[in-house]
Amino acid sequence: MELLSTGSKEVTIYDIARELNISPATVSRGLNDHPAVNKETKKKIENMAKEMGYRSNTFASNLRRQRTHTIGVIVPRLNSYFMSAVISGMEKVANSSGFNLIIGQSLETATKEAASAQTMFNSRVDGLLVSLAYDTDNIDHFKDFLKKGIPLIFFDRVFNHSQCTGIIIDNFKAAQEATNHLIEQGCRRIVHVTGNQKRNVYADRLGGYKYALSNLGLEFNSNLIIETDLSVEAGVAAADQIRRMNPLPDGVFAANDACAVSCLLALKQAGISVPHDIAFVGFNNDPLSKVVEPNLTTVNYPGHEMGEVAAQTLINHLNGTVNINNTNTIILRSELVIRGSSIRNGGAK
Amino acid sequence: MELLSTGSKEVTIYDIARELNISPATVSRGLNDHPAVNKETKKKIENMAKEMGYRSNTFASNLRRQRTHTIGVIVPRLNSYFMSAVISGMEKVANSSGFNLIIGQSLETATKEAASAQTMFNSRVDGLLVSLAYDTDNIDHFKDFLKKGIPLIFFDRVFNHSQCTGIIIDNFKAAQEATNHLIEQGCRRIVHVTGNQKRNVYADRLGGYKYALSNLGLEFNSNLIIETDLSVEAGVAAADQIRRMNPLPDGVFAANDACAVSCLLALKQAGISVPHDIAFVGFNNDPLSKVVEPNLTTVNYPGHEMGEVAAQTLINHLNGTVNINNTNTIILRSELVIRGSSIRNGGAK
């Protein structure tokens, strides 16, 4: 038996079948743990497969089964700490369940998001995990998926649609807590730096901010709302705007840490003391928040876990374990992490 | 012509062929820009394809062509700023060339790296882009790829092998420059915080450090070398070790920013002044470096660009544009970014 082909030809189930004097069908069954296959035969098949260096041809299999074991992921940008954590979580789960991830970036534009969706559609992903771009208005570009019944799960930046599940944290409540905290620290004129209001995450955070104010009898002042793209540069610009406010605000709640940190630094540079003059709260618990001085109070946003949950939910649905059609929203735990940037009553180190 | 099937059946080239009264082969050619196809026919095919909502079946195509248009990427971890930037660059290039990326994390272990490689091999990626795990000793787990002639390109953490191209920066020179800079600033006892010496990046940086010392007539002292895993925690531990040194060092060159920053902060907390008592240089130009006070002098490491170059090189090779078999190493530009943490002669703000 000199079958150890050192050459480059691929071993197929036919080769195994021939070698074992059985049919390809049985080999296929053996390799796929089909119940109706003799234990002995199965063992023989497995051994021979290993010996011959067989590897299953995913394409042939996919072609037959009409399933790809591939999950599409579309995110605004890959290069933020939060997104990396999310993807990392997804990869972990997908990998351990035999799924592959293919990843696309929308670069915050609806156009690229649509193009990416089309690519994913053409590569026939089994399901889609999406966090929406900054300027996406509708989800028409996903209708191919919905029409075909391909599951579509949103995370973080979600879209409310009866046919899609969303995985989020309670942004409203988190923002309310953040704002409450600032108020408790004595802040009365709190600036809120927010993002595009099309996106639930920013709209909900603004909502929570407003609710906290009114709940504690403070008046909402739209002049204190700064809508930006939440970039580092936007933080610097926001600082400029804040400095020109009269009277000076005594608190800032920013919808993300990168922006909060650059704003904080710019204000410090301008001689404003944090938290004494202005107390700060950010959002995300980015590593930056533990480096800036004073350390930034922020909302811990479990990115890795969100990635795991999103991927696991999708995979469970695909495997028929759990049906997500009845699940509208999954809410993950988040919590306020209090650090020096917001502590005013003697607590700061 | 009532062919606008609202149903769920997939449209194939046969359907298009039937509708147009031509052969499936011609349809295939038309859709693939085959030169020998009438312009008119081609246009007709394209229109009909669009009208009928045709989408190409990648599996059938892959099965035939034995090419997957998929690139495997294996990285130690997804959740660092540097890696995110790399992946982001790869995605951009891959996407615009019609390639998909599938991504695996080794979580810094050779075992998971091997498992990931196996998965990629089984999904028949056209090529592999790899940055090695912390403890990988050899590349036996990639030999399947080499045997089959599947191109394997290393980036950042490379392995010197005649059959693989590596994409790096000149770590030796960058480290030499960093060390020179510290010496110019008057430092004479410079600690170097490094990583596992199996990895070129850390070994080369140590090499550059040593070379700079000897070049300027300073003696190398192995007590000043701290080998760590370069994590945030390791930075804190390194700070502890540094504080106990007698005499106290006057400079620290760390092989990555996250570690440098946490070390710097821990030393500051202990009452040591940076840069006055100890000057600091990091590596990577992580966003953290612009937030820590004083801002960290560091080596700008073009992650996004490295991702682009790696992906483009691989794709060019796959497309036959460029053959990488003769290319051993591609070196990207990097440069020292001087900030407050290392400036001692009155320059600091």
Add this chain to the structure above:
DNA sequence: GTGAAAGCGCTAACAT
């Protein structure tokens, strides 16, 4: 418990 046979959708010789 196993085999025979058809076909998933596409592409590439080879013919015309």
Add this chain to the structure above:
DNA sequence: ATGTTAGCGCTTTCAC
């Protein structure tokens, strides 16, 4: 320039 044909490797009815 287009058509014919075979087959990529697998799974799955339907037989037995």
